[in-house]
Amino acid sequence: MPPDVDPIPKPKMTEVQATVEFSVELHKFYNVDLFQRGFYQIRAGLKVPPRVPHKVEPSLLHPGVQDDVICSKTFQILYKNEEVVVNDVLVFKVMMLLDEKKVEESLNDIDFQLFLDLYFTDGDYTQGDPSSLQNISGRTLRLHFSLQRGIHQHVNVMFDYFHLSVMSVAIHASLVALHQPLISLPRPVKTTWLNRNAPPQSKDSVIPLLENVVFGGSYVKQTSPDGRTFLVSDPCLQHAFSLHHNLCSNLLLAYRGLFDYFTSITRDLPSSHRMELEQLDLEARLAELCEHVKQKAESPDELAELVNMNLAQLCSLLMALWGQFLEVVSLQEHVAALLAMEHHTLRVRRFAEAFFCLEHPRQSALAYQELQ
Structure with a gap:
C-alpha cells in the first residue's frame, strides 16, 4: 500500500480591514412650527449591525464628540418659519472586517443607519455642557451604500408633528481603504441556547x-x-x-x-x-x-x-x-441644489410608479400596452 500522504490544507476564509468614510453635512435648520422658543442642537451617530466586527470613529471640525455621537452647533430659535444656517460637517470613519472574497457584496448589504436627534432647552444653555439639553425628537436614515457608487444624497429630515422642523442634510460616502487587519475590532460572541437571554457580548479580534x-x-x-x-x-x-x-x-x-x-x-x-x-x-x-x-x-x-x-x-x-x-x-450650495433636485426627481418617479399601480390593478397592469 502506498504511504499515507497528508492532504494539502486549503486556505481558510481570510478577513481584511475595510474603511468607509461618511461625510454628513448639516446645512440649514428650518423652524416650521416649533412650539417652544429656546436653544436647539442636532446630535448624530452612525450605527453598524453588530454582526460585522467594526469600529466607528466620529469627528467634527469643532469639539463636539460625546460617546460616539457628534453634536452640532447650538442655535437659538425665536420665531416661526425661522431659518438658521448650521453648516456643520460630521465625519464618521467606519473600520470593518470583511471576507476578502465578498468585499463588494458585504459592503452593499450592510445596513448603515444614521440617526439624527433633536435636543432642546428653554432655560439657560451652558456652552460645553451637553447634559443641559434634552432629547425631544429623533429620526433614523437607512443608508444604502454601494462600493462602486458610494453615497451622494440630499434629504430634508423632518422631525415629528410636535416638533415640526426640518434639517437639510447632504451625505457623501466612499470606501477609502482596504488592506490587512491593522487594529483589533470587537467581534460578537455567539450565544447558546442556555444563555440566550444574556446581554450581547463581544471579544476583540486577533490581528x-x-x-x-x-x-x-x-x-x-x-x-x-x-x-x-x-x-x-x-x-x-x-x-x-x-x-x-x-x-x-x-x-x-x-x-x-x-x-x-x-x-x-x-x-x-x-x-x-x-x-x-x-x-x-x-x-x-x-x-x-x-x-x-x-x-x-x-x-x-x-x-x-x-x-x-x-x-x-x-x-x-x-x-x-x-x-x-x-x-x-463640502457645504457647496451648488452641489446641495443638484443633490436636492436629484432627490426630488426620484421621489416624483416613485410617486408616479405608485400612482400607476393604484390606478391599474395587477392583471390590467400586466396586460397594459402603451399606445404608440
Whole structure:
C-alpha cells in the first residue's frame, strides 16, 4: 500500500480591514412650527449591525464628540418659519472586517443607519455642557451604500408633528481603504441556547500576520532544505494572487466611481471651485500590479511585502481623491441644489410608479400596452 500522504490544507476564509468614510453635512435648520422658543442642537451617530466586527470613529471640525455621537452647533430659535444656517460637517470613519472574497457584496448589504436627534432647552444653555439639553425628537436614515457608487444624497429630515422642523442634510460616502487587519475590532460572541437571554457580548479580534492574510489562514511558515527561502504550497500561492487581484480591483472600482462622480459634479460648479483631475487607465494599472506580483512567486517573503505595498499605494491614491472631493464639494450650495433636485426627481418617479399601480390593478397592469 502506498504511504499515507497528508492532504494539502486549503486556505481558510481570510478577513481584511475595510474603511468607509461618511461625510454628513448639516446645512440649514428650518423652524416650521416649533412650539417652544429656546436653544436647539442636532446630535448624530452612525450605527453598524453588530454582526460585522467594526469600529466607528466620529469627528467634527469643532469639539463636539460625546460617546460616539457628534453634536452640532447650538442655535437659538425665536420665531416661526425661522431659518438658521448650521453648516456643520460630521465625519464618521467606519473600520470593518470583511471576507476578502465578498468585499463588494458585504459592503452593499450592510445596513448603515444614521440617526439624527433633536435636543432642546428653554432655560439657560451652558456652552460645553451637553447634559443641559434634552432629547425631544429623533429620526433614523437607512443608508444604502454601494462600493462602486458610494453615497451622494440630499434629504430634508423632518422631525415629528410636535416638533415640526426640518434639517437639510447632504451625505457623501466612499470606501477609502482596504488592506490587512491593522487594529483589533470587537467581534460578537455567539450565544447558546442556555444563555440566550444574556446581554450581547463581544471579544476583540486577533490581528493576523501579513503572511497569514496574503497566503491564507492555513499557511504555516516553512523554510526550504537549504534554509535560504520559504516554502509555499500552490493553493496558498493562488490564494495570494486571488486576494491581491480582488482587493486591488475593489479599490480601483471605488476610485473610478468617485472619480466619475467628482468629474460630473464639478462641471456644474463655478470655475473657481473646479479642479483638474488626472484620468488614470485603471485596467492597465490593475494588470501591471498583478503581473509584478506573479513575478515574485519564487520569493514568498517579497511577494507578501509587494502585495502590502500595492494595496497601500492604491489606498493612498483613493484617500487623496476623497480628500480633494470633500475639500471641493463640502457645504457647496451648488452641489446641495443638484443633490436636492436629484432627490426630488426620484421621489416624483416613485410617486408616479405608485400612482400607476393604484390606478391599474395587477392583471390590467400586466396586460397594459402603451399606445404608440
